[in-house]
Amino acid sequence: METNHKQLVDQYNRRLNYLRISVTDRCNLRCLYCLPCDGIPKLLHEDILTYEEILRIAGIAVRLGVEKIRLTGGEPLVRKGLCKIIPQLTGLRGLKDVALTTNGIFLKENLEKLKTGGIKRLNISLDSFKRDKYKRITGYDGLEQVLAGIDLADQMGFQPIKINVVVIKGVNDDELLDFARLSLEHPYHIRFIEYMPLGIVSSDNSLHHVPSSVIKEKLGNLGKLVLVSKTALDGPAERFRFEGAPGEIGFISPLTHHFCHTCNRLRLTASGRLRPCLLSDREEDLKGPMRKGASDSDLANIFLKTAFNKPLEHARASHDSLHFPGQMSSIGG
Ligand code: SAM
Numbered sequence: 001m002e003t004n005h006k007q008l009v010d011q012y013n014r015r016l017n018y019l020r021i022s023v024t025d026r027c028n029l030r031c032l033y034c035l036p037c038d039g040i041p042k043l044l045h046e047d048i049l050t051y052e053e054i055l056r057i058a059g060i061a062v063r064l065g066v067e068k069i070r071l072t073g074g075e076p077l078v079r080k081g082l083c084k085i086i087p088q089l090t091g092l093r094g095l096k097d098v099a100l101t102t103n104g105i106f107l108k109e110n111l112e113k114l115k116t117g118g119i120k121r122l123n124i125s126l127d128s129f130k131r132d133k134y135k136r137i138t139g140y141d142g143l144e145q146v147l148a149g150i151d152l153a154d155q156m157g158f159q160p161i162k163i164n165v166v167v168i169k170g171v172n173d174d175e176l177l178d179f180a181r182l183s184l185e186h187p188y189h190i191r192f193i194e195y196m197p198l199g200i201v202s203s204d205n206s207l208h209h210v211p212s213s214v215i216k217e218k219l220g221n222l223g224k225l226v227l228v229s230k231t232a233l234d235g236p237a238e239r240f241r242f243e244g245a246p247g248e249i250g251f252i253s254p255l256t257h258h259f260c261h262t263c264n265r266l267r268l269t270a271s272g273r274l275r276p277c278l279l280s281d282r283e284e285d286l287k288g289p290m291r292k293g294a295s296d297s298d299l300a301n302i303f304l305k306t307a308f309n310k311p312l313e314h315a316r317a318s319h320d321s322l323h324f325p326g327q328m329s330s331i332g333g
Contacts, residue, residue, distance in 0.1 A: 006300070007065040008266070008307040010276075016307045017067045018233070018265045021054060022331060023082060024074040025270040029103050030139035031127070033166055033195050033207055034328050049272045049287060051085045057268060057286060058089055060300050064307075066266075068097040068233050070123075072333055074270060077106040086117030097121065097233055101164070101333065105142045107149030111156055122153055123162040123191075128172050129179075137171065154186065162189040162250070167215060169208040180219045183247030191237050191250035196279070198328050212238070212251040225249060236262070254279070260313035266306070269331055274306045278331060279314035 008016040025043050027035060049057070058069060069089060076082055090098045099121035100114065107124065114122075126146055128134045134143040153161055165172070165179050179190050195209040219225060228239035228248060236259040237250030253259075260277075267275040272287025284306040286299060294302075 006304055008061075008303060010310040011308055012261075012310075012312055014262070014264060014310070015065065016264055016266050016276075016310065017065055018070075018235075019058070019061045019066045019068070019268060020070045020072055020265060020333075021058065021268045022072050022074060022270045023054065023076050024048060024079040026078055027073060027075040027103070028078050028105055028140070029075065029142075031103075031125075031166075032137055032139075032171075033168060043271055047287075048270050049268075051081065053272065053287065053290060054268075055085060055088055056290070056296075057272075057299065058095075059092055060296055060303060061266075062092045062095045064300055064303055065094075067095060068099070069095060070099045070101060072101040075103055075105070076100060077102050077110055083110060083113035083117055086114065086119060090118030099123065101125070103138070103142075104146035104149045105140070106145075108145065108152050111149070111152055111158075115156055115158070120158060121160060121162070122158050123164050124150055124153075125164045125166075126150075127165055127168075128175060130175070133172065150188075154188075160187065160189045160248075162191055164191050164193055166193045166195050167210045168195050169210050171207075173210050173215075176215055176218050177222060180222055180242075180249055183249055184222070184242055184245045185247075187246040189237075189239075189248040189250055191252055193252040194255045196254055196328075198279070209255055211256040212253040213256065216251060219249065254314075258313060260311075263310075266303075266310075267331055274303065275331060276306050276310035277314055278333075280311050282309070282311065 010016065030039065071082070086098065098119055100119050101123040104124040104126065124146065127137050131141065131143045135141045150161060163179070163182070167173055167176070182188050183190050192212065192215050194212060195207060197207070216225065223242040225240035226243055228241050230239065237252050240249045267278060269275055269283065273283040273285050275283045284302055286302055289302065290299060
């Protein structure tokens with residue numbers, strides 16, 4: 001096995017120890033803030049990284065200091081055989097955490113395999129508790145399936161279970177207290193995410209984010225939010241807890257309180273491109289060189305160069321751009 005003592009550090013001295021891997025660009029939902037209702041052109045099967053390629057890249061990343069990997073998509077659970085590679089991923093020496101982000105539709109039937117594979121942490125996207133509204137947002141009448149998946153995951157001891165809520169003005173901001181109340185009754189982490197205008201969907205100017213500060217103020221009606229201190233592998237959420245609550249509240253504010261200066265992430269797209277910033281379209285191809293016979297050390301050098309050139313901050317942070325390049329469904333959020 002080749003070893004590499006170099007670490008992924010950018011020119012601003014940020015250490016990049018978190019890799020998000022999009023395992024597919026396909027999704028079984030059409031969330032109005034993520035994908036247009038008639039979808040986008042799908043990648044061809046041969047353009048998507050194989051599981052062997054994903055495992056090889058993950059291994060290289062871990063040897064370069066990546067400690068946390070998140071599997072995302074598209075919808076990761078629509079890709080056949082995903083659960084089979086999870087034990088190989090969680091078994092990578094040096095990797096401390098493998099997590100999964102899912103829309104929860106196929107969660108219940110996969111929980112057993114996810115657990116035996118070594119996944120402990122789940123992020124589940126859920127933007128409404130109202131059946132009709134859930135269907136309007138996602139294009140699918142699947143609320144019951146998601147709730148059943150969350151319930152069983154809780155019973156099976158997954159910890160933490162994070163519920164990702166993308167808050168959109170006039171769409172689901174009337175349910176903020178209902179979501180927050182969940183943290184009073186269950187050990188769930190409710191994470192309110194500011195909607196980001198990305199890709200084709202962003203041309204729909206009717207969608208607007210709700211600033212985290214506004215959400216926080218509304219939640220004040222439920223009680224006092226106490227700051228929770230961050231841990232080493234934490235993401236960008238500002239963490240809080242209502243006094244005495246088993247669960248948490250998190251705010252992810254890419255627009256109003258960008259966290260670029262502490263960003264520790266790299267993203268691998270479903271088509272095998274390494275993307276150093278979600279909101280910038282700079283990417284480096286790994287799949288092409290790999291399929292032309294690049295060695296692990298060649299690929300490690302692409303990683304190191306891409307990491308070094310990670311932008312200091314995203315476009316909105318520096319010049320108030322209204323739309324971001326890229327398609328969330330293939331980058332993986
Ligand atoms: N299919 C999985 C899911 O729904 O969780 C994983 C992929 S999805 C792209 C990952 C996360 O990105 C989800 O929590 C989703 O809500 C979030 N997301 C997608 N589009 C977004 C946008 N325009 N602004 C903010 N968050 C977004």
